[in-house]
Amino acid sequence: GAVVSQHPSWVICKSGTSVKIECRSLDFQATTMFWYRQFPKQSLMLMATSNEGSKATYEQGVEKDKFLINHASLTLSTLTVTSAHPEDSSFYICSASRDSANSPLHFGNGTRLTVT
């Protein structure tokens, strides 16, 4: 069964609104979670690394004030797309791994965001 749960699976919102996406590790604690974005026919792009109890680390070119990340517990990280615009429409995926070497990444099932 799934070990990382992501919610919602899809969302349609109007331009200017904010959207929150949740990522939960179901049966393990994850100090670190990752957020990705994938546009059609393109590869996964890492947006940020979410660290429990501290600020997220954003990749170059990703606006931290636009994509707010909160990792308040060892099993939950949230990504909020603030003031969404149509160009933010994409497939957003989170991942986490158990805090041990050689543990693979487990991905959430992704959130398909459409901003109209």
Added chain:
Amino acid sequence: RKEVEQDPGPFNVPEGATVAFNCTYSNSASQSFFWYRQDCRKEPKLLMSVYSSGNEDGRFTAQLNRASQYISLLIRDSKLSDSATYLCVVFSGGYQKVTFGTGTKLQVIP
């Protein structure tokens, strides 16, 4: 040079063929390696870990060559259902530094 590189393909192979993908990595201190499969519009799913001694899971064989800094994935007797994008994932500096290849697209044709 990218940290992790893959040939994007597409690799178009007939059913029953054997196909191999390579993935090169630049960080010699990289510790863990994995192959993932991603279907269109879906999240990546773990296919197999890659161990130093090489490992096999049914029709799939993964190998690691630390000297040349690449990992490989061999698929035997390709099925139509193997059509997907195959991503290599490299962990460096512990479990917090994760780097993806761009993926190799495989299309198995009847």
